[in-house]
Amino acid sequence: MAKYIVEGGRRLDGEVEIHGAKNAVLPILAATLLVGKSTILNCPSLSDVAAACAILEHLGARVTKEADRIEVLTDQLTSSTIPEHLMREMRSSVVFLGAIIARCGKARVSMPGGCELGPRPIDLHLSAFEKLGVKIEEDHGYLECTVPDKLRGANITLDFPSVGATENIMLAACTALGETVIHNPAREPEIVDLAAFLQKAGAKIEIGENGTIYIQGVPDLVGVEHRVIPDRIEAATYLCCAAITGGRVVLREVIPSHMNAIFPILEEAGCGLAIKPDTIVLHAPKRILAPKMIRTMPYPGFPTDAQSPLMAVSCVAEGSTIFIENIFENRYKQAGELARMGAKVKVEGRVAVVEGVPKLHGAELVSTDLRGGAALTCAALSAEGVSQIKDIYHIERGYQDFDKNLKSLGAIMETVDD
Ligand code: UD1
DSSP states (O other): OEEEEEEOOOOOEEEEEOOBOHHHHHHHHHHGGGSSEEEEESOOOOHHHHHHHHHHHHTTOEEEEETTEEEEEOSSOOOOEEOHHHHHHOGGGGGHHHHHHHHHSEEEEEOOOOBTTBOOOOHHHHHHHHHTTOEEEEETTEEEEEOSSOOBOOEEEOSSOOHHHHHHHHHHHTTSBSEEEEESOOOOHHHHHHHHHHHHTTOEEEEOTTSOEEEEOOSOOOOEEEEOOBOHHHHHHHHHHHHHTTOEEEEESOOGGGGTTTHHHHHHTTOEEEEETTEEEEEOOSSOBOOSEEEBOSTTSBOGGGHHHHHHHHHTSBSEEEEEOOSOTTOOTHHHHHHHTTOEEEEETTEEEEEOOSOOBOOEEEOOSHHHHHHHHHHHHHSBSEEEEEOTHHHHTTOTTHHHHHHHTTOEEEEEEO
8 A cells, every 4th residue: 555755844936737526527527427428628537537437337337548648438237236346446436326226216226334524325316316206225234226107397495514415316317207496405616527527418497596406307308418517525635735834836727716715714814815716826924824714514504524734734833723514524534644743732522632743753754534534744844844644545545646746835745666
């Protein structure tokens, strides 16, 4: 397994081009099951994207990848089952369920297990499917879904605006009979991007001003070409890496309006930001000022995925930061590793308090999860001395060319086999 070796203390300075969004491309790959031929542009090269393509191929789709372009042909499917090893590879495989049910009238998938962020149940997905006419049974760790009659539109109110559940309902509903209304859906930009893909393919989806999603079922969808939106979390991570080193970074190919909840925190931290339609420039002060409070919320609130890199930054800030994690139960796993670098972090349930210290020191670290691993790398960039970050396969799930990009900004680091 590969690891990073990072020599900290270099000020980052330079430009990074942001890739397509992981969390947008995954549900769009699932949506290709509803469409004969899809061409998806701006696809990042990530292990999660490879896992999604492996699922499509297992189902009988033909997938061709060339640079950042993926072509998917789904005219002849041969299976409606996702076996355990493919479900385990990526928890978000559950988003294939809605599309398989809509396309095949049945689906069999291994139950997605718990993961590093807490139990991550899928009760909201399943109760919504039942409302649309799906019969669900559990059979030795597999979910057996059948549609005894036809999928029928329904009025669905989500208790919590779950991203995955909203996507699954959209995928199941666009070819169902009649109208589906999703109240209290997730409003993330990745949901809007999935809607855009489906609309181009002929789906009748409208998103109301209060976020409510209206879907009028149509019999068929048609081939489509679509360019995936930029990854706002990848962008936020590079801003954190520049900020923690007192550096400067220019991000290209971004949609700054997707990051409106992140900018005020960076400004509170003393960073200067210049925002243009598709570019963000950040200038960090010599030492970051601690943002007082970071509360993760569903979009348009502060994204839980950016919490970990911001925690790394707050570890070396002047002052203290309180974090309140409202989305996932167990999303402070990086805190223990940051403490090994000399960070002062206390975690109590959904609250973490970070008291900034002038410097972190290099240490041997283990990536705990995707964003946690990115946070440790961010911390290592500013630390005194050398850090090793093991299990970087977590990071490779969500960041294309992370080491290459950081090196182009001036980081001294290498990737070696452990
Ligand atoms: C997606 C993102 C992930 C991001 C998260 C929140 C993808 C591939 N992943 O994950 O990066 O951190 O949104 O923005 O897009 N919940 C239930 N029951 C359900 C579904 C969810 O209790 O049926 C809970 C979860 O356990 C969690 C919360 O709701 O505590 C949010 O989950 P959800 O919005 O569904 O996140 P994901 O779609 O898994």
